[in-house]
Amino acid sequence: MVIKTSNMEKQVRSELKGGKGDIHFLNCVNKDTIPNCRLLSFMTIPPKCSIGEHEHVKETECYVIRSGEGLIIDNGKEYQVAAGDVVLTGDGDKHSVLNKGDAPLEILAFIVMN
Numbered sequence: 426m427v428i429k430t431s432n433m434e435k436q437v438r439s440e441l442k443g444g445k446g447d448i449h450f451l452n453c454v455n456k457d458t459i460p461n462c463r464l465l466s467f468m469t470i471p472p473k474c475s476i477g478e479h480e481h482v483k484e485t486e487c488y489v490i491r492s493g494e495g496l497i498i499d500n501g502k503e504y505q506v507a508a509g510d511v512v513l514t515g516d517g518d519k520h521s522v523l524n525k526g527d528a529p530l531e532i533l534a535f536i537v538m539n
Contacts, residue, residue, distance in 0.1 A: 428453060444521065446474030464536040470495070470524040478521040481514050486536045488512040488522070493530035496523045 436450040449469040456463050463484060470476070470493075478498065488497075490510045497504045497512050498521045506512060514520045516539050524530035 441476045442479040442521070443477030444475035444523075446471055448474065448476060461538040462535060463538060464534060466534050467491075468532045468534050470522065470530040470532070472524050472527050472529065475523040476521055478519055480519045481516060481536070483516055483539045484536050485516065485539060486514045486520075486534065488514075489533040491531040491533055493524060493528050494526040495530045496525050497521070498523075 430451070434450075434452040434455070436452060437447050438450065439447050441448045449471075451467040451469075453465045453467070454462070459465065464486075488506075488511065490506050490508055490512070492508050494505065494507045497506050499512070499514065500518055500520070504512075512520070512522075522530070522532075
């Protein structure tokens, strides 16, 4: 199967999980395409925007930082992230992300069900 960018759904979510600003999604697949995969998207977080703290239950989320710089708060601990870094948030863990830079923070995100 090949899915062209032109066939991917674009979505904008405002104040995601209590965060600030608009987060842009390019959804690579829908939740029915890959078993146990709830999300597979390219996310763009504009400068000074964020995704608020949220918990993952019976699932694992992975962020692959593609470009930009950000701040991840993972179970209360702060981490600076940049291109090439990977963030894993497992079952029962909480995290949030903030773009503290001047350029968009671009992330490949996917969520798999445990």
